[in-house]
Amino acid sequence: MPPKVDREKCDGCKAEKESLCEQVCPGDLMHLGEDQKAFCRMPRDCWDCMSCIKACPKGALETRIPYQLGYHVARLIPMMGTNTITWTCIDLNGKVERYQYRNRGSDD
Amino acid sequence: MEKTKAPSKIGLFIFDPGGGLARAVDLGTVVQKLIKMKNVSRCEVIADIWSGFLVSVKEDLKAGNLNRLLWVGRFSPYQEKIIKAELSAEGLNPYLHEWCDVEEQGVGKEGPDRAVQTQKVMMLVQMAVGRARLIEALEPVSLPAVDAVLIIGAGVAGLHAASSLVKLGKRVYLVEKESGVGGKVASLHRLYPRICDPRCGLEFEIEKLRGSNKLELHTLSRVKGLDGGPRNFEVKIEKAPRYVSEERCNGCGKCAEVCPVTIPDDSTSHLPQNPHQSGKKAIHSPTPMAFPSAFVVERRYCPPQCRECVKACPTNSVDLEQTPSDMTLRAGAIIATTGWDPYPLSKVEEYGYGLYPNVISNLEAERLLENPPELKEVGFIQCAGSRDEKHLNYCSSVCCSVSLKQALSLKERLPNSRFSIFYQDIRTPGFDEELYQRVKSLDKVIFIRGLPSTVKPDGENGRLKIRAEDTLSGKEVTLSLDLLVLAGGMAPSGGTGEIAELFNLPRNNFGFFESHLQCHPEESQRAGIYVGGACRGPMNVGQSIESTHRAMVEALQFIDGTFLVEPTHPLVDKTKCDKCKRCMEDCPFSAYYFDSEGFPTPDLARCRQCGNCMGTCPLTAISLRHFTIKQTAAQIQAIKVSSLPKEEPVILAFLCKNDAYHAAREAADSDAVIPANVFFIKVPCAGSVNNALLADALSFGIDGILIAGCKDGQCHSVRGNQLVKTRSGDLADKLKKMMIEPERVRFEHLEIRDSGRYVELVNSYMRDLKAMGPNPFKV
Numbered sequence: 031m032p033p034k035v036d037r038e039k040c041d042g043c044k045a046e047k048e049s050l051c052e053q054v055c056p057g058d059l060m061h062l063g064e065d066q067k068a069f070c071r072m073p074r075d076c077w078d079c080m081s082c083i084k085a086c087p088k089g090a091l092e093t094r095i096p097y098q099l100g101y102h103v104a105r106l107i108p109m110m111g112t113n114t115i116t117w118t119c120i121d122l123n124g125k126v127e128r129y130q131y132r133n134r135g136s137d138d
Numbered sequence: 139m140e141k142t143k144a145p146s147k148i149g150l151f152i153f154d155p156g157g158g159l160a161r162a163v164d165l166g167t168v169v170q171k172l173i174k175m176k177n178v179s180r181c182e183v184i185a186d187i188w189s190g191f192l193v194s195v196k197e198d199l200k201a202g203n204l205n206r207l208l209w210v211g212r213f214s215p216y217q218e219k220i221i222k223a224e225l226s227a228e229g230l231n232p233y234l235h236e237w238c239d240v241e242e243q244g245v246g247k248e249g250p251d252r253a254v255q256t257q258k259v260m261m262l263v264q265m266a267v268g269r270a271r272l273i274e275a276l277e278p279v280s281l282p283a284v285d286a287v288l289i290i291g292a293g294v295a296g297l298h299a300a301s302s303l304v305k306l307g308k309r310v311y312l313v314e315k316e317s318g319v320g321g322k323v324a325s326l327h328r329l330y331p332r333i334c335d336p337r338c339g340l341e342f343e344i345e346k347l348r349g350s351n352k353l354e355l356h357t358l359s360r361v362k363g364l365d366g367g368p369r370n371f372e373v374k375i376e377k378a379p380r381y382v383s384e385e386r387c388n389g390c391g392k393c394a395e396v397c398p399v400t401i402p403d404d405s406t407s408h409l410p411q412n413p414h415q416s417g418k419k420a421i422h423s424p425t426p427m428a429f430p431s432a433f434v435v436e437r438r439y440c441p442p443q444c445r446e447c448v449k450a451c452p453t454n455s456v457d458l459e460q461t462p463s464d465m466t467l468r469a470g471a472i473i474a475t476t477g478w479d480p481y482p483l484s485k486v487e488e489y490g491y492g493l494y495p496n497v498i499s500n501l502e503a504e505r506l507l508e509n510p511p512e513l514k515e516v517g518f519i520q521c522a523g524s525r526d527e528k529h530l531n532y533c534s535s536v537c538c539s540v541s542l543k544q545a546l547s548l549k550e551r552l553p554n555s556r557f558s559i560f561y562q563d564i565r566t567p568g569f570d571e572e573l574y575q576r577v578k579s580l581d582k583v584i585f586i587r588g589l590p591s592t593v594k595p596d597g598e599n600g601r602l603k604i605r606a607e608d609t610l611s612g613k614e615v616t617l618s619l620d621l622l623v624l625a626g627g628m629a630p631s632g633g634t635g636e637i638a639e640l641f642n643l644p645r646n647n648f649g650f651f652e653s654h655l656q657c658h659p660e661e662s663q664r665a666g667i668y669v670g671g672a673c674r675g676p677m678n679v680g681q682s683i684e685s686t687h688r689a690m691v692e693a694l695q696f697i698d699g700t701f702l703v704e705p706t707h708p709l710v711d712k713t714k715c716d717k718c719k720r721c722m723e724d725c726p727f728s729a730y731y732f733d734s735e736g737f738p739t740p741d742l743a744r745c746r747q748c749g750n751c752m753g754t755c756p757l758t759a760i761s762l763r764h765f766t767i768k769q770t771a772a773q774i775q776a777i778k779v780s781s782l783p784k785e786e787p788v789i790l791a792f793l794c795k796n797d798a799y800h801a802a803r804e805a806a807d808s809d810a811v812i813p814a815n816v817f818f819i820k821v822p823c824a825g826s827v828n829n830a831l832l833a834d835a836l837s838f839g840i841d842g843i844l845i846a847g848c849k850d851g852q853c854h855s856v857r858g859n860q861l862v863k864t865r866s867g868d869l870a871d872k873l874k875k876m877m878i879e880p881e882r883v884r885f886e887h888l889e890i891r892d893s894g895r896y897v898e899l900v901n902s903y904m905r906d907l908k909a910m911g912p913n914p915f916k917v
Binding site for chain 2 (some may be wrong): 039043044046050054055085086087088089092105107109110111112113114116118120126128130
C-alpha cells in the first residue's frame with residue numbers, strides 16, 4: 031500500500047530536482063506532481079519498505095497499513111534519531127506499542 | 139574513523155576553589171564513580187590551577203597518559219586562556235579542552251537536596267565525558283585574501299572611505315556612475331551646522347586621493363555582476379565611453395571654447411536665472427566635481443559629424459569613436475555607498491511642484507543660496523512627502539535642519555525678506571537645536587505649525603497663493619509668496635536598488651539596505667559586503683562619513699593577506715549527503731555552493747558558523763566541527779533517564795548561546811531555584827538543533843524538550859529561530875500521530891535578560907510534564 035502524503039506538510043523538498051522520497055524509493059515509485067507534492071505513481075507496486083517515510087524531513091508521509099494487517103486506526107510510525115529508530119505501532123483497537131532500536135552504527 | 143586513532147584518555151578535573159561545590163555536592167562519590175568511566179584516565183578535585191598542578195598535567199600529557207582534558211566547574215575566561223596557552227605549549231590543541239560549568243546549570247547552591255545535586259553533577263559530567271571522547275584537534279583554516287576594497291559610489295561617503303583606506307596603504311577601487319565624484323553633497327551650497335561650503339571638505343579628500351597610486355577610480359561605470367566570495371570578490375563593471383583620454387587630457391578647456399552646443403542644465407528649469415549654471419557645453423569638465431580632471435563628452439548632444447573639439451585639442455586626447463568597455467575588478471571586500479535620491483516631489487500633487495516655476499525643491503534651493511534673486515516672501519514646507527503613508531513613511535531626519543540652514547543663509551543675503559516655515563514638528567536632534575534657536579531669533583522669520591492645503595498661482599503676477607491652517611492658533615493663514623521651497627525627503631537611490639538586486643542584498647521596508655541596526659549597522663547580510671552612508675537610511679553628512687568609516691574598518695579584516703577562519707565551521711559528510719540542498723535553501727547567509735562533484739559545500743569565507751545547515755540536514759550529514767551531531771548525540775545519550783525516578787520529568791533544553799544561554803546562566807547565578815532535572819546544551823543558534831537529536835532525546839525517555847531562541851527579527855543568524863520553530867513543529871505533529879503529547883517539544887523565545895522568565899518557563903514546563911505523565915519511551 032502506498033504511503034499517505036500530507037499535502038499541507040509536503041513541500042516537494044523545495045522544488046528539488048528529485049525529492050528525498052523519490053531518491054530513496056527502491057522501486058522508483060515516488061514522484062513530484064505538477065503541484066510539487068509527492069505522490070506514489072504506481073500504488074500497487076509499493077511493498078511498504080517505508081524508506082520514504084523515514085527519509086521525509088517534514089514528516090509528511092505515513093504508511094498505509096494493508097487491511098489484512100490492521101484496519102483504519104492502525105498505524106506504524108517510525109521516528110529517526112541520529113543513531114536510533116523508534117517505532118510506534120498502533121493496532122486496530124488503538125492499543126499502542128513502542129519499540130526502540132539502536133542502529134548498529136559505523137562508529138562503535 | 140575513531141578506531142584508527144589513539145583511544146581518548148581524558149583527564150577530568152573538578153575545580154572547586156572555595157569549597158563551595160563540596161558543600162553542596164558529595165564530590166568524593168562523584169570522583170569515585172567517574173574514575174571508573176570508560177576513557178577517563180585521571181580524575182581529581184583541584185582547588186586552584188597553580189601550585190604544581192599544571193606541571194603534573196603537562197607531565198601526563200608528555201607521557202601520553204592524557205590526551206583530552208575535561209574541566210568541571212566555573213573557570214574565569216582568564217583562567218581558560220591561561221590553561222589553553224600553557225598546555226598548548228605542551229602540544230595540546232586548544233580544541234581538546236572541554237569545559238563543563240556545572241554551576242550555570244543550577245548546581246552548587248546550598249539548600250536543595252545534596253543527593254539530588256550530586257546526581258545532577260554526575261549526569262552533567264557524564265554528558266561532558268560523552269562529548270569529550272569525541273572532540274578532535276582542529277587547526278584554523280587560512281584563506282588567501284585579495285588586498286583591495288571596492289567602493290561603489292564616489293559621493294561624500296565613498297570618497298572619505300577611499301581616502302582613509304589609501305592613507306592606511308590599502309588598494310581601493312572606486313566605482314562611480316557619473317563623470318566626476320562628489321555625489322549629492324557636491325551640489326549643496328552650504329553644510330550645517332557650520333554653514334560652510336561642502337566643496338571645501340570634498341576637495342580636501344580628493345586632494346589626498348589625487349596623489350595616491352593606491353586608488354583606481356572608475357567613473358562613468360556601473361556594476362554589472364558579482365562573482366566569488368568574501369576576500370575574493372570578482373566584480374564586473376561596464377565603463378561608458380568618456381571620449382577623452384584620461385591619461386592625455388590636461389583639462390585646458392580649449393575644446394569647450396569651440397564646442398558649438400550648450401546643453402541644458404538638469405535641474406534649473408524651475409529656478410529663476412542663476413548665473414552659475416549657464417554655459418555648460420557638450421564637452422565639459424566632469425560633474426559634480428572634476429576628479430578625474432579629464433573632460434567628458436556627452437555624445438547625445440553632439441551634432442552629427444562635428445569634430446571641433448578633436449581639432450582644437452592640443453594634446454590630441456579627444457577620441458569620439460570610443461566604445462563601452464567591460465572590466466573585472468578583484469577585491470577582498472566591498473563597501474556600498476550608493477547614497478540617496480531626492481523624493482520625486484511631483485508626486486506630492488497638492489504643492490504644485492513641476493506646475494509652477496517658483497515651487498522648487500530644497501536641493502534646487504541650494505543653488506540660490508549664494509546669489510539669490512530679489513525675493514520678498516519665501517515659504518518653506520517641511521515634510522513635503524515625508525512622514526506620510528502615501529509617500530515616504532518615515533522622517534528623513536535632515537530636512538528640518540536643511541531648511542533652517544537655507545533660511546539662515548538666505549536671510550544673510552536678503553535681510554528684509556519675510557520667511558514662513560510651515561511644519562508638523564521641527565525635528566532638530568542634538569546640537570541642531572542651536573541652529574533652530576538661531577533662526578527663531580531672526581527678524582521676519584515665522585514658524586507656522588500646519589501644512590498648507592493648497593498652493594495656487596496668485597493672479598497673473600507670477601506669485602503663489604498659499605493657504606494653511608495654523609493649528610496652534612486655529613486661524614487660517616493666507617500668504618502670497620515669491621518662492622516656495624519644498625523640503626523633500628531622502629529616498630533610496632536607484633543605485634541602491636540595482637546593487638541590492640545584483641548582490642542579492644536584503645532591503646528594509648523603506649527600500650534602504652537592511653542591516654542589524656543596533657549592533658552591526660554597517661553589515662549587509664552578506665559577509666564581506668558592507669554598507670555605509672545614506673544608502674542605509676536618511677542621515678546627514680557627518681553621520682554618513684562616520685557610518686562609512688565603520689564599514690571601512692570592518693572591511694579591513696577581509697583584505698589582510700591571509701585570513702584565519704575558526705575551525706568550528708560546518709563540514710559535509712559526503713558519504714551521507716544525497717545532495718538534497720536543503721542546507722543551501724536554509725543557510726541564512728547563502729554560504730553554500732556546489733563543489734565539482736555536485737555536493738553542497740560551505741564557502742568558509744561567507745559562513746558565520748551558525749549551524750543552521752546542521753540543524754536542517756535531514757540526513758544529519760552536516761556537522762559544525764567541535765560541535766558535531768555525534769558529539770551532541772553522545773551528550774544526550776549520557777543522560778541516563780532510567781537512573782532518575784520515573785515520575786520526575788526530565789527536561790532537555792537547547793539554548794541559543796547569544797541570548798537564552800545568558801538568561802539561563804544569570805538565572806543559575808541568582809537565588810532562583812532551577813528544577814534539578816533540567817539539563818541544557820548551549821548551541822550556536824537555536825536553528826542548529828537537528829530533529830534527529832530531538833528524536834534521540836525522546837526515544838531515550840526525556841520527557842520534555844525546550845528549544846529557546848531569539849524573537850523574530852532579532853536572530854543573529856537572520857531566521858534560524860523561524861527555521862527551528864517550523865521543524866520542531868513538524869516533529870510535534872508527528873508526535874501527535876504517535877499518540878504522544880506534542881507539547882513534549884516546545885519552542886520558546888527568550889531574550890538575554892529573560893532570566894526570570896527562564897525560571898518560570900522551566901518550572902511551568904515541569905508542572906505541565908508532570909501532569910502529562912512520563913514519556914512512553916521511558917523504561
